Amino acid sequence: MERSFEKYFRQNRLPHMWCPGCGNGIVTKAVIMAIEKAGFSQDNTVIVSGIGCSSRASGYMDFDTLHTAHGRAIPFATGVKMANPDLNVIVLTGDGDCTAIGGNHFIHGCRRNVDLTVVLFNNNIYGMTGGQASPMTPTGKKATTAPYGAIDRPFDACKLAEAAGATYVARSTAFHVQHLADMIKGGLDSHGFSFIEAMCQCPTAFGRNNKMADPAKMMMALRDGVMMKAAWDKLPAEKQAERFPIGVLCQKEYIDYAKAYDTVIEKAGGRA
Amino acid sequence: MSKATLMQGNEAVALGAIEAGVRFFGGYPITPSTEIAEKMAELLPEVGGRFVQMEDEIASVGAVLGASLAGAKALTATSGPGFSLKQELIGYASEAEIPAVIVDVQRVGPATGQPTSPAQGDVMQARWGTHGDHPMIAISPWTVRECFDMGIEAVNLAERFRQPVILLMDEIVGHLRERVELPEKEDIVVYPRRKPKKTREEGYQPYAVGDDLVPDIADFGTGYRIHVTGLIHDETGFPSGSPAVTRKAIDRLHQKIMIAKDEVVKTESLLLDDAEYAVVAFGGTARTAYQAVLDARRKGVKIGMLRLRTIWPFAAEAVYEVARKVKGILVPELNYGQLVGEIERAAKGACPVELLAKYNAEIFTPAEIEEAIMAMVGGNK
Amino acid sequence: MSEMRFSGSGGQGVITCAIILAQAAVAEGKNAIQSQAYGPAARGGSSKAEVIISDDAIYHPHVEAPDFVLAMTQEAADKYWHDLKDDGILLLDENLVPNPPAFAKTIRIPITHIAVSDIGKALFANIVALGATVRITGAVSYDVVAKCVADRVPPATVESNMKALKAGYDAADALMK
Numbered sequence: 001m002e003r004s005f006e007k008y009f010r011q012n013r014l015p016h017m018w019c020p021g022c023g024n025g026i027v028t029k030a031v032i033m034a035i036e037k038a039g040f041s042q043d044n045t046v047i048v049s050g051i052g053c054s055s056r057a058s059g060y061m062d063f064d065t066l067h068t069a070h071g072r073a074i075p076f077a078t079g080v081k082m083a084n085p086d087l088n089v090i091v092l093t094g095d096g097d098c099t100a101i102g103g104n105h106f107i108h109g110c111r112r113n114v115d116l117t118v119v120l121f122n123n124n125i126y127g128m129t130g131g132q133a134s135p136m137t138p139t140g141k142k143a144t145t146a147p148y149g150a151i152d153r154p155f156d157a158c159k160l161a162e163a164a165g166a167t168y169v170a171r172s173t174a175f176h177v178q179h180l181a182d183m184i185k186g187g188l189d190s191h192g193f194s195f196i197e198a199m200c201q202c203p204t205a206f207g208r209n210n211k212m213a214d215p216a217k218m219m220m221a222l223r224d225g226v227m228m229k230a231a232w233d234k235l236p237a238e239k240q241a242e243r244f245p246i247g248v249l250c251q252k253e254y255i256d257y258a259k260a261y262d263t264v265i266e267k268a269g270g271r272a
Numbered sequence: 273m274s275k276a277t278l279m280q281g282n283e284a285v286a287l288g289a290i291e292a293g294v295r296f297f298g299g300y301p302i303t304p305s306t307e308i309a310e311k312m313a314e315l316l317p318e319v320g321g322r323f324v325q326m327e328d329e330i331a332s333v334g335a336v337l338g339a340s341l342a343g344a345k346a347l348t349a350t351s352g353p354g355f356s357l358k359q360e361l362i363g364y365a366s367e368a369e370i371p372a373v374i375v376d377v378q379r380v381g382p383a384t385g386q387p388t389s390p391a392q393g394d395v396m397q398a399r400w401g402t403h404g405d406h407p408m409i410a411i412s413p414w415t416v417r418e419c420f421d422m423g424i425e426a427v428n429l430a431e432r433f434r435q436p437v438i439l440l441m442d443e444i445v446g447h448l449r450e451r452v453e454l455p456e457k458e459d460i461v462v463y464p465r466r467k468p469k470k471t472r473e474e475g476y477q478p479y480a481v482g483d484d485l486v487p488d489i490a491d492f493g494t495g496y497r498i499h500v501t502g503l504i505h506d507e508t509g510f511p512s513g514s515p516a517v518t519r520k521a522i523d524r525l526h527q528k529i530m531i532a533k534d535e536v537v538k539t540e541s542l543l544l545d546d547a548e549y550a551v552v553a554f555g556g557t558a559r560t561a562y563q564a565v566l567d568a569r570r571k572g573v574k575i576g577m578l579r580l581r582t583i584w585p586f587a588a589e590a591v592y593e594v595a596r597k598v599k600g601i602l603v604p605e606l607n608y609g610q611l612v613g614e615i616e617r618a619a620k621g622a623c624p625v626e627l628l629a630k631y632n633a634e635i636f637t638p639a640e641i642e643e644a645i646m647a648m649v650g651g652n653k
Numbered sequence: 654m655s656e657m658r659f660s661g662s663g664g665q666g667v668i669t670c671a672i673i674l675a676q677a678a679v680a681e682g683k684n685a686i687q688s689q690a691y692g693p694a695a696r697g698g699s700s701k702a703e704v705i706i707s708d709d710a711i712y713h714p715h716v717e718a719p720d721f722v723l724a725m726t727q728e729a730a731d732k733y734w735h736d737l738k739d740d741g742i743l744l745l746d747e748n749l750v751p752n753p754p755a756f757a758k759t760i761r762i763p764i765t766h767i768a769v770s771d772i773g774k775a776l777f778a779n780i781v782a783l784g785a786t787v788r789i790t791g792a793v794s795y796d797v798v799a800k801c802v803a804d805r806v807p808p809a810t811v812e813s814n815m816k817a818l819k820a821g822y823d824a825a826d827a828l829m830k
Contacts, residue, residue: 010499013510042497043493043494043495043497044493046342046492046493048338058499059499059501059510059511062497063497064492064493064496064497064498065497065498065499065500066338066341066492066499066500066501067499067500067501067502067503068334068337068364068502069334069360069361069364069502072330072331072334072361074331074334075298075326075330075331075332075333075334075335075338076334076335076337076338076341077338078298078324078326078331078334078335078338079296079298079324079334079335079336079337079338079339079340079341079342079346080338080339080341080342080492081338081342082296082322082324082335082339083295083296083322083338083339083340083342083343083344083346084342084343084344084492084493086493087342087492087493104327104328104331105327105331105334108326108327108331112324257324258322261317261322264317265317265320265322267317268314268317268318269318270316270317270318270319270320270321271320276679276682277676277679278672278675278676278679278685278687387693388690388691388692388693389690444688444714447688447689448686448687448688448714449672449675449686449687449688450685450686450687450711451678451679451683451684451685451686556714559712559713559714560712560713560714562712563712563713566712635714635715637713637715637717638713638717639717
């Protein structure tokens with residue numbers, strides 16, 4: 001078996017800290033597969049993450065890596081990209097990090113169309129702090145801060161990204177590894193704000209509280225809970241509500257923020 | 273026609289920052305600091321830099337820190353509630369040792385307070401606003417020319433120590449327009465971005481330090497593949513839960529500045545040689561205080577002024593030297609009483625220290641300070 | 654040392670008026686500072702600007718006892734004339750300050766009316782006021798002020814602004830002879 005992906009990991013920082021059965025490792029591997037396929041240089045790529053289980057991924061990856069504060073990965077990444085637009089900038093974030101404390105940064109990153117690829121590890125829960133409800137915990141599911149079941153409606157982060165102006169939006173799951181890697185690769189290839197929701201399992205903090213402690217069963221639930229977008233599009237509306245579409249959900253052309261700023265520099269008579 | 277121009281304090285800060293090599297500004301509009309953002313939006317693209325109006329104050333610091341790590345000298349500016357919001361990532365900059373300048377043009381608080389009115393109520397927030405133990409550098413100008421000079425100095429200090437630096441202004445100086453002559457470009461000293469002294473192959477570690485205890489952290493994209501985190505970390509940059517590493521990391525953050533205190537801490541002594549009394553003041557209030565000192569001198573009072581250019585680290589030695597020589601120190605400040613506690617502590621009982629506090633959204637008049645001087649002198653007779 | 658205060662309501666341009674005067678003083682090699690106080694409203698609400706011109710260093714940045722006060726509204730007039738020096742001068746917009754304060758040396762000029770009738774727009778009132786101020790105070794020379802105005806305003810409006818400055822100057826001149 002070829003293990004060419006290993007050079008992209010900091011071997012001396014492994015093994016990782018995630019629980020047995022966690023989906024974060026699969027998503028991280030998919031990110032690496034996409035980077036390898038896209039041909040990004042390790043010396044010219046910056047991985048920026050927030051705070052939470054998934055955001056620890058940056059520490060294992062052999063690039064310039066920036067483990068920021070809770071929710072703030074996108075503003076840091078915006079600064080990195082604007083200071084040096086030649087760098088490839090990838091953001092790794094979680095559902096709590098991106099859509100709760102970082103929600104405002106998320107929609108404004110989309111709006112500006114900063115050339116970032118944002119991968120949201122969606123495990124529907126705050127794992128690192130022990131299983132509190134996130135804005136992507138499904139209604140009715142239990143969390144330590146929703147012991148009777150969540151009454152909040154969850155965000156559809158993909159719809160949010162599209163509405164806010166992201167120019168590439170896709171979804172996949174930790175079950176569909178190759179597809180997930182392809183979706184991320186599509187984000188790396190496009191210029192502008194690319195958003196990929198990677199649905200993944202958290203057996204420890206989400207599963208155990210919701211009668212799904214077995215990671216394999218959680219992965220099968222991921223498999224059964226989604227459908228390829230082309231097939232999903234043909235479903236009647238009441239059936240659509242039962243599954244998430246996966247695949248490329250939105251793709252459009254719009255000038256990315258650093259390129260747009262080049263026109264400002266030109267108007268001001270400056271040199272980039 | 274002279275070379276001098278009429279310039280606003282906020283504008284001078286922006287010009288100074290550009291001269292110091294600032295090439296990125298992330299900010300959010302807030303009175304009375306907004307002119308700094310506006311000026312940077314105009315000037316940065318002219319020199320090939322970039323300006324982003326961020327969605328909030330926290331994002332502004334985040335973008336500034338990201339830009340700084342990617343190699344651009346970076347600055348943000350704020351006031352009032354904005355300074356409170358920025359505290360989270362000021363702490364991040366301190367812990368991760370990222371050069372950044374945060375300008376705080378103080379206004380009346382708490383909360384929304386009096387948005388366009390002067391105050392000096394952020395003295396302690398500048399020092400202790402973010403959580404945990406951390407060193408802080410804060411400097412405060414009293415003239416428009418000094419706004420320019422400190423725009424440069426703040427950036428230089430941030431780069432020299434890889435440390436967030438607060439340029440602690442107030443509305444008085446920020447909005448003041450004044451005759452100013454800027455220095456010749458060749459007379460401006462700029463501290464360059466620190467560069468790694470070793471290659472990856474030679475065992476480079478981003479947070480290893482030499483004699484000055486300041487790390488030479490590689491800019492992103494230069495091939496070092498470093499890891500930056502807000503977690504306590506060792507020389508490698510990777511987190512460590514060890515008590516020994518934790519203690520060492522926090523010690524070094526403080527020591528890197530304390531061993532170079534003479535480079536950082538600056539005061540100005542005015543008419544103190546024969547002084548029997550002293551005023552200690554800073555920022556816009558120092559202007560009125562100095563007028564009062566001159567007026568009191570005309571009435572025969574031997575009084576001088578120690579002006580604090582550096583607010584943090586506190587100029588304890590300079591204050592003590594003054595306290596040993598005089599019969600009393602008056603501390604006028606536009607707040608309920610913040611700096612006075614530090615001055616009392618530094619004076620170590622060598623002389624009485626009296627507070628003149630004002631917090632009604634107006635600046636002092638020279639007569640108010642002169643009256644307090646006379647009361648201090650009278651009380652000693 | 655000369656201490657001057659310009660007051661009115663937001664949008665009348667009194668702060669710009671003060672800035673240009675201070676710029677002119679600096680251009681003449683004098684020391685000058687300018688400060689302002691204003692409320693939250695960009696239009697309406699109170700607005701006050703101050704200028705101190707001196708041959709020496711200026712420390713305290715606000716006016717202590719003005720030699721000259723311009724008031725462009727009744728509210729500003731009522732609020733800002735009290736601390737005038739005994740030999741100071743109070744300049745009022747004649748129409749907008751119908752009830753002049755009881756101050757010895759008060760000059761009333763229909764500033765806004767001149768701006769509308771002679772130049773065509775009320776927004777030139779601050780430059781009319783500036784012209785009058787230059788004539789009344791003698792703080793700076795007319796030519797230097799004219800250059801500062803020309804440098805500051807949009808190119809298309811230079812001619813109208815020059816006309817406004819002159820109209821203000823002449824109106825004051827007629828009253829001072």
